[in-house]
Amino acid sequence: MSNYMSILGAVGIAGIAVAITGCASSVEPPTSQMRAAESSVQQAVSSDARNFEPVLLNQAQNKLADAEELIDDEMSEENYQKALHLLEQASVDAQLAGARAETAKAKQAVEEINRNIESLRQRMNGSQ
16 A cells, blocks of 8 residues: 555656646747847838937837847746737837838938929029
């Protein structure tokens, strides 16, 4: 009976160890989504989003940092989902900041061209 109890106890401990290990297993971090978000932020920075859309760019950078923090913690399924969501938001915010910056630069270029055209018209009218 004592031998049976020892075996039963060992099996019980092994079962608990397997259960604990299963609960503690970590999820792989979303590295491809991280790279995509980082790339989107870098593109926004190179589009001069810091000058034209600093708030939106800052939001994207903050979400990226928050996701990195979640990933650095134990990568549970819950943290994975939160990090994934933040990375998606960071990518979209950065892309929007970059697009708005490019639009603002294009508007400035159009305004400059229109000023130059108006200046040329005035010169042509003045020389006649």
